[in-house]
Amino acid sequence: MRVMVFVKATADSEEGMKPSAKLTEMFEAMGKFNEELVKAGVMLAGEGLKPSSEGKRVAFDGPSRTVIDGPFAETRELVAGYWLWEVKDMAEAVEWVKRCPNPMFGPSEIEIRPIYEMADFEGIVTPEIVAQEEELREKLSDR
Structure with a gap:
């Protein structure tokens, strides 16, 4: 089972990274x-994200697109970082998170x-869509 693990933002993370001994320890x-x-073969990817002041959102309404500048x-409700993990089940993911150092001050x-996963859509998507998804995953893994 794959899970996305979100590190939620705080006022400190939204201020950006300022050099300090505490930050180095973290x-x-x-x-x-x-x-x-x-x-352990759990982590597939993971990164920290810059503050929302450096981000943008795109709002969709039918054919209309509106760009909204951060912060x-x-x-x-914001995300400051993420991991992509492959775990046996949700219980294993929770156990890993409980071992995580506090990601904020x-x-x-x-x-x-x-x-x-595509198996979650069995009976909903066509075999062509499944094949297209598999092809895209192969291309990504070849990178």
Whole structure:
């Protein structure tokens, strides 16, 4: 089972990264945790995200597209980083997150969401769509 693990943003993460001994310690601890994930064959990808002030959103309404510049309100709803993990089940993902060092200086949250697999759409999508998806995955893995 693949899951996306979201590190939720905080006021500190939205201010951006400023050099400090605390930040260095946090990076060292997170680096060790990431090494454990890689050694266990769990981590497929992961990165931190710059503050929403450097981001954009595109709002869709039918054929209309509206670009919205950051920063975005509701910091607690923003994502500051992510991992893509391959785990046995949600319980394993939760156990890994519980071992994670706090990704922020103060209180923080990590959200775990299962990723749809083509098998979840059995009987809904055509064999052509399944084949197209498999072809795209192969191309990505060849990179």
